[in-house]
Amino acid sequence: MNSLKCRILFFLVFSFFISQGQDKYWVFFKERDLSQSQPVSDKTYKNRENLGIKTYQESDFGPFQDQVKVFSDVGLKVQNTSRWFNAVSVYLSDDEKIKAQSFPFVKEIRKINNYQYLATNSTPKNEDGIYLSYALHQINAGVFLEKGWLGEGVDIGVIDGGFFGANEDESIQHLFENKQIKETKDFFSPPKNDFYREKKSEGEIHGTMVTTAIAGFNPQKKQLFGVGLKSNFYLARTESSQKEARIEEDNWIAAIEWLDSLGVRLANSSLGYATGFTNPAESYKPEQMDGKTSLIGQGARMAVKEKGMILVVSAGNEGENKVWGGIVSTPGDVEEVISVGANNSNGLKMAYSSKGVENVDFIKPDLTVYSEFGTSLAAPIVTGIVALMIEKNPNLKSSEVKEILKFSGNLSSTPNNFVGYGFPDCSKIIAYLEKKDLISKKTETRKANKNIVIKTTQNEGIAIFHKKDDKNVISQELVQALGGRLEIKKNENVKQTTLILKDRIIEILWKN
Template sequence: MTRVGNFLINFIFTVFVSLQGFSQQKYWVLFKDKELNTKAAISDKCKENRRALGMQEIQPSDFPVSQKYIAQLSANGIATLNQSKWLNAISSYLTHSQIQYLHTLPFVQEIIPIDSKLIIAKTNANQMANDDLRVDYVMKQVGIEGFLQAGLNGKDITIGVIDAGYYGTSESPALGHLFSEQRILGVRDYINPKKTNHFDERETSSDFHGTEVLTAITGKSSNNKLQFGLATQAKFYLARTDTGGREFRGEEDNWVSAIEWLDSLGVRLVNTSLGYAKGFSNPKEDYKPIQMNGNTSTIAKAAKIATEQKGMIVVVSAGNEGDDRDWRIISTPADVEGVIAVGATNEAGLKMGYSSIGPDFLDYLKPNVSCFSLYGTSLAAPVITGFVACMLQANPRLTNQEVKDYLQKSASLYPFGNNYLGYGVPNAFKALALIQNPNKEPLEVQNHTKTISVHETDHQLEVEVKAGDVVSVFHKKTPFLVLSQDSHKVRNNTILLKRNAQVKHTTVVTRDEVIEVIWL
């Protein structure tokens, strides 16, 4: 056996809790080393993807967990629930005496509690069943015409969806094409592995959530006159990793297993409209806002491996805690730098109240982009996933960093992004122009921008805009951190901005340009 060395240290969970008072609880058991002379647990498609992207074809994290270790634990009454080759760990329910036994084993590196709450966006089970013009609005908002004119619809792109259930999928008129054209390639239920009827058997109130997410990625009406998602010709692998109502105890290890499964199949694009925040069974174990730093949670560590080492494109809902004064910020894994975190806008281009904001302690911007959604960021992220599928169809060799860069550069606020909306709403025409001209930014894709510096002796500024426009304004204490937002219906070709001691930057977004005001 070969030592993995410092590789494992990066994945140690930093939040420790007292073991007292728990008779049996779920834990990660991390091992010190691996058997690297075994076969890497990845598919030929996965290897092909990595070769095309210029990545290392086989990586240490691709090798499975040592079966000798698992067998030894099993012989001593410790059953394995999930295995993570990325973390070199298993999850298991452990008693206090079993934990003491594990501490005596020379190949066990760490034992980490798993007990967290997962937040699903609030959605209405009946909203997506109808031909809702508001859903049609978001398609127009992101410039669906750009993809339609180019004949892009996600064809030949495989998408992984990690969610809470797919009840009703087979009966949904908006998803009938997935079955008639056999474009659901596989399903894994990490909650009930023996389950075979994944679409027609309902176990909990949240089992329809993944169905709504699928509809927002790939849905269309049976007569093809209405399109709910951009990737209507994509293929799918589906994973169910959690169960319960709107707020419930999450199984973080299931998510890690699911993302590893999708990578092993060669799936590059993944949507996950789930996020971890606060709500542990013991309040002392809650995540703290400061821990939404892209490095603390186990799910963040797995998402970081997916994006940095495996070349995966992970699209994540930013979270729906924007109105929660005790939280407000994004949940994990939306905090990971490499993922594409998606917020929600209203029709005026402002942040929806519920949409979570980026923390002020990160040195990178979150969320990355945003789009319209009445029903939570859970239904904004799938729109962007469909958008990315069309980008990959246009050029399958795009790296995940190129996808994120082009997505952000095509968006409505670029380059004046903020922690409310990221770089704003992406545009299909602009994204395609960037893909076709990777070495320069054509004039037609550049936002018309202007920077105005206001001298410290001036207490107000009149900004010229077109009468009749609805203008969005973001008042910021730094170039990125928003203090407040508002919108104006322009009547006399100008809006008046007044100096505020706390406001150092103001972004004015009109139909034709983005204006950055700097208060000196």
Template sequence: MASDRFTDFANTGQTRWILAALLLVSLIVPGQAQTRKYLVLLSDKANTPYTVDRPEQFLSQRSILRRQRQNIAVQTRDLPVDPAYMTQLQQAGAKIWFPSRWFNAVLIEASDAVLATVRQLPFVRGIEFNRALSGARRSAEAEPVETNASRKFGNVAALSYGASQSQVTQIGADKMHDAGYHGEGMLIGVLDAGYLNADRVGFLKPLFDEKRILATYDFVKKETSVYEDDSHGMSCLSAIAATSDGMLYGTAYKASFILLRTEDAATESRVEEANWLFGAEYADSAGVDVISSSLGYTQFDDAGSNYTYANMDGKTALCTRAAQIATQTGMVVCVAAGNEGNSAWRYISAPSDAVSVLAVGAVTSAGTRASFSSIGPTADLRLKPDLVARGQGTVIGAPDGRVASGDGTSFATPLLAGLAAGFWQANPRLTAAQVTAALRRSGSQFTTPDVRLGYGIPDFSRAQTVAETLKSLAVYPVPFSDLEPLTVSWGELDANTALDATLTDLAGRVLWQTRTTPPGLAAFTVPDIGLSAGMYVLTLVAGENKRSLKVIKR
């Protein structure tokens, strides 16, 4: 579900590892009992036929390589749901929509009677939020025909001339292009409400001519086509991918893309958060490098499902938890902060409250905050938004082929996602966490951040300077926390160099230690070992190289 006050524009050959997750569902026919959708949480993966030693069973080669480059191990969380549990859910009468590897859960559609049976199954741990994620439906024909997308996304004014230069130069993407980085070889996953006419408009024609749309999927309708629904995603895509001489150029217009529809613009329900989760898992499996998502969640059609500001704490909202896991698989995740700055809510929306995502706010062409751009901090007082880009008068593409302008953090987000892709292309040895950190540190107000613009406007050239420092020894964040664990990378070390790490308290007592021999970048994350707030000493030894430094837990 998208934030219902977005003021953005909108008009109303996949491989085995993807197909295995996309299950068919039967339509409800008139006369059947009312059904709702529930995310059923499962107890374990004890008898799954999948193993972490054979990730090629459920991850693409590109996804596996992305992890290996960043020294990210495949773990139990990555394993698919046990097929036997899926079968038993079906035998209980539930209609299966999608499974979730990360949450070990299955989205089902069920009547009250079937749900009661499902709850009694021995492997069912519970129901997400202990409630339905969508309202009752009597039949497929009962779904609303007209859309309320304009309420979510707003409108756009047409332009008769090209004016995209200022939004590109504002974040230094022109310098990135001059240096030869346009997103070549990078894979960007876009999660949105639809991509109306993306396969027909001239400014996206090279994407299709060069076969750089690698996959599409619609999690709302369970189909592969995404080009006949809402156009919000198409306009967001244009901010990254458009090529129209003298009119509009995206920030990473030579990248490849996966287009995923997770949002139903006609409704506001938590099932769209579940769709966001499935979309992020799909992106992970496909080997996506950067996720761009201009969707936010606070209020729903069912007011009883509404979030409060206290829920914007980085660990409550379903999509927020999904977004955080997505970053831990080695993807850079860019999400819109929201357009509630002028409303009673004011604050950021989920999943932009996730610790490790880049929450993107909006500024004008002059670099001042757009009044509608949502502000921080998070409910647990972390800085958000992270960065800002042009979100007022952003030059984008319209579904009729025109070049147009739009307002919203929705359009600032893909600008920054394209910058992230090109910057990572220029610095392939960096991890996703380092790319995120470098872009934050490149912000125009990194030394004086605030809750309105975060670290400010990023810049490619400044990020390049930061990247040089990260290629040596980098330990971040400072301070670290349970939500944002301590990460170490030592770019000076050669691949397959043994690295010993020891964490002690100030009295010298060993609290944790490990040895890693990474095949690529020497990097690791210190696991959660229940540390109290305070200062610790981290010692790193690699051959004759030894470093000791103090780190702080908050």
């Protein structure tokens, strides 16, 4: 009997007598099985070819199956297998972990020990007598309807916590009637019953609402909630939607790999991972929100940079969490993804919406969209827009999509870490894609000492951001001009102030 088999036999016998708590771990393997048959679909290869990225990638190949089988042979159930990270997730006791580390093919074992926050499970706001939801009205989404752009033929993946009642929700019935729901997969707990009937908490409708915000239309009220009406959907459940649930980030990684293997390029994830309730010692730390540290962030980054996917994620609802610093959650901290926060009707950040980290050289969130009910319902609005962009130009790269969205923002020239580049303007997106002349809002720069008077005929409230530098906001406010005059005073520690008027943006540079 060789040494590996001896270790396995000892491990099996030893584990039988061990009875203690287990934690979930990532087990990373030293080598990949490059002899595996085609690991992804022809559609995936075709997407990569069209985008000009490598079609053959070693990260498409996972661990050797006989090495993975070792864990089941000793009575341990592998939860998920990640091809991208060449790893499996598995529950291990302390003693089982020690024994697993002795396997010669194991490179590293890393604990999965973070918690999840989900946004509230309220439904999108209805505006009586208004055809577009306010979120769509704010971003001028009606121009897509005039063009007849509905996202036809575009595949969208939705990674979420549950899709309870989706097949009975009247706002997305057209997706079922027209067979636009192509595939579903439960990575958290394969239900014994129907995929749409698994309800362990009220939060299990979260994914249903997110899908509605991408492609929902209420025929009774004649109200549009999302613009991707003719897109195809691939639904992945990766979480229990209970608020204090332990993160199953391996499920998220398995889901994004599943979507990539099917050739699905566009994905929405309205799940964010940050701090926890039960055991704070196991939560992420604010300084880890750098877009590189978390494994789920690394997976998101790989999906965009290496696999050519377009990933739209919610920025998070930690804006009022002072202990956390109010910053974005992961994977919303990843530079390459499109992170979406929430703004109010005046374009100011909703109090709950997470802001970007200060000590990075990129802006987060990238955009904001109106939402009273969490950034979870802001991100899918943008996902719907992206679907229409891909319908118009299927070969758009993620970086190109992101630049177009940022250019269309009402703060395109003066972004900040509260609202990013602001809320998009769909008319500008169409103009860009149709290569028409683009008219950007004029930006003026003024210098002042302690105060400055701005002349304006604008009667509506004016959104103002006071900043410590060119991007990091100290405070925001809504002010009103009196008699055509608006006086702005320099606040303590403020270096720059941004005023958003209807006809222009004014950037005030305060002198010391």
